[in-house]
Amino acid sequence: MRHGARSEAGVVAIVTTLAISTFLLGVAALAVDLGRAYLRQNDLQALADRLALAAAKGLPTIIEPEGAIDQLTTTLTAICTHREESGELCRSRTGIDPQQWTDGDPGNGEVTFFTDSDTDGRVGLADAVSDLSTPSQALRVLLPPTTVEFGLAGALGFEKASIQRSATARIGTPLGSGILPFALTPEEVTSGRFCVQEPETPPVTPLSTAPSTSGRYSATDVPAGTVRLRALSGEGIPVSGATTSFRLTVYSLWQWPSDVRFRWKTPDGTTTPLPSERTGLRTFRVTLPPGQAGSTAQLWATGRLYRDSFTTNVLNLTYAGTPPATDPPPTPGTCESSAPVVQLARQDTGDLATALENNVRSGPQVNLRPHSGTLVGGTLACVGSILSGSTDCLNLGTPSQFSESLRRGLLESGGGRPGRLIGDTGNGVESTNGYQVDATSLFESPHLLDPRYTGGSSQSLRTLLTQGVAAGPANQGWITSAAVRSHRLAVVPVIDPEPLGLGNDYRITSFRYVWIDGDTSGRGLLWRNGRLTGLEGYVVDPGYLPAVTSGSATVGPFLGAGMPKEALLVADLDGARP
Known part of the structure; x- marks a missing residue:
């Protein structure tokens, strides 16, 4: 066993x-x-x-x-x-x-x-x-x-x-540091310069005898709740006089001007009313008197908004012609006009000043897109699209704390996000009024320019941008993809100068890049008595960048034909990939 x-x-x-x-x-x-x-x-x-x-x-x-x-x-x-x-x-x-x-x-x-x-x-x-x-x-x-x-x-x-x-x-679309809450008009795109300044209301005072040498009018923004006057043509007035169209922009929804009258002041202090014809809710044709070549006169308007009276900003208008040789030349680096300030919707605050600060720092919380032509109903459609999280139209207005909002959004941190110009994108930092900002220069940082173009020389590029010259096929990629990683590059919407409906809503027609920089010591930051009052830069046609880029710090939705693009992998639609 x-x-x-x-x-x-x-x-x-x-x-x-x-x-x-x-x-x-x-x-x-x-x-x-x-x-x-x-x-x-x-x-x-x-x-x-x-x-x-x-x-x-x-x-x-x-x-x-x-x-x-x-x-x-x-x-x-x-x-x-x-x-x-x-x-x-x-x-x-x-x-x-x-x-x-x-x-x-x-x-x-x-x-x-x-x-x-x-x-x-x-x-x-x-x-x-x-x-x-x-x-x-x-x-x-x-x-x-x-x-x-x-x-x-x-x-x-x-x-x-x-x-x-x-x-x-x-x-x-590679956005650089994101979309700035300002807007360009087609005229400002072709001028080549981007500028936004603190609004101020100048008093109506006797004119200086020094005429403008630009052949264009200059205008100063006015605070929210008032009315801004601007000309629809920036050319000089013929010496024989002209009938010119002007527009009143009302920074208040559902109000339009009434009892509008135009006033004219010559350098000797004489003030006279001018005949005008209303051609729209906020557009007028005004008959300007003849004048001497190179001389300047002032135009402003008065009227009523419901029960309140208003006086617009003053336009300095110059008669066409060569000014005297003794006139002083324009000061380099100064803003001759201001881009409109856009009140973009945000979900984190209802305070306009705080919203502007956050929009400057990190861009809007709504998705902007070129106008598709499908909106119906003007203002109501615009408001509805903003509330839905995407919009192809913008509302213009200026918060009372513009200067402080701009300074905090550009130069201070908030909400876990640094100011737009804070940081080093590979070119070091420099001091501006006690703030350390990105020191990248579009014209002096060699890696931002393709050496195929005139051996990397920046002078011709600076000239083209200053003159507002659009890039042709031969200039594609002159500015390298490295520029889209700089804090100084941002995107700004271009608006149709004709408003929608009865409010201050304007269609977005396209987008442009702007490079924040200037010829003054502030490198694009405009200071007055220690206060940041605005910023300036160059309008950069998208065609100067490569058609396809890579490595952008911020890539937003595709903003339309002509904009550089970047290809990105995303979560697969069938859920096969996380």
């Missing part, structure tokens, strides 16, 4: 050992095959990411030359030619056929395009486009299924695995 028991125990031990060994070998085989599948899955995901980014560089066009499909096909051809991928996509030419990517069959790979209609940088399945001629801001690349054959794991019933990976990418 004992001998038989020992024999059975030995057999059980052998069988158990063989079973455990077989199990361990199976687990090891399965681990090896699953590891191969996992590595293949990572390779496919990297391929999908690469193709999505390549295709996104061709957006917003899809099937045009150099569009998304062309970019994807070119990149995949290069990958297969250099044997960087050996899967189904590269085993036959069908994987590179542009038609297969849009034939609706996910079994051979598919690219789906999406339009970001509210320009918030996010898209969903409902945003997919069916017409490939539709501009698109995002796409999803779905690779064909790839089969991974298992080896030893087949003995355990695991013969193969099918892997299909996808990636989603979008394009966005």
Whole structure:
């Protein structure tokens, strides 16, 4: 009995050992095959990411030359030619056929395009486009299924695995330090200079005998709640006189001026009324008297807003002609005009001064977009779009604490965010009235200029920007992508000078970059008696930057054709990627 028991125990031990060994070998085989599948899955995901980014560089066009499909096909051809991928996509030419990517069959790979209609940088399945001629801001690349054959794991019933990976990418506009809460008019875009100053109401005083040498009028903003007068033409007045259009901007919703009368003062102190004709709710045609070439006169208006009377700012108007040689030249670096201040909506405060401070520091909390032409109803539609989180129109106004809000937003930290000009973007810092700010210079930091252009010389670029010259194809990329990482670069909306409805809402027509800098010691910051009263800079046409950039500190939604773009991977629409 004992001998038989020992024999059975030995057999059980052998069988158990063989079973455990077989199990361990199976687990090891399965681990090896699953590891191969996992590595293949990572390779496919990297391929999908690469193709999505390549295709996104061709957006917003899809099937045009150099569009998304062309970019994807070119990149995949290069990958297969250099044997960087050996899967189904590269085993036959069908994987590179542009038609297969849009034939609706996910079994051979598919690219789906999406339009970001509210320009918030996010898209969903409902945003997919069916017409490939539709501009698109995002796409999803779905690779064909790839089969991974298992080896030893087949003995355990695991013969193969099918892997299909996808990636989603979008394009966005590199914003530099974000969108500034000011606006440019088309006239200011072509003037080449950006400037915003603290509003002030000048008294009506006798004129200086020194006429302007610019041939343009100069105007000073007035505080919120009053009325601003500006000319619709910036040219000098003909010596024979002229009938010129002027606009009154009312910084108060639902009010428009009545009983408007225009006043004219010549250098000798004589004040006379001028005939005028109302051509709109806030536009007038005024008959200006003849005058001497180079001489200057003042124009302002009075009227009523409901029960309150108002007096506008004073315009200094110059008659066309060459001024005397003894007149002093304009002072370099001074602001001759001011960009309108925009009250952008924010969710964190209802205080206009605090809102301006936060908007200067970090940009608006609403998504701005070019006007699509679909708004109906003027002011009401504009207000509704602001409340919805995106808008293509802006409300103009100036908070009473403009100077302090500007200083805090530019030069102090708040809410966990540094001031817009605080920090070093690779060029050191410099002191301005006791504040340390980014010292980057668009014209003196060599890495910001492509050396292909006149050996990196900045003088011709400075001249072009100062004159407001738009970039041509030959100038694309003169300013390198490094500029979009500087604190001094920002985006400013351009508005239609014609207001919407009865309020102070204006359509956004496009966007421009501005580079905060100047020829004075403040480097674009305007100080008066130790107070920051404004900032100035250059209007930079987007065409001077590369069409496609990378490495931006801030990338917002795509702001329209002509703006540089950056391709970004985003969370996949099917939830396959975190």
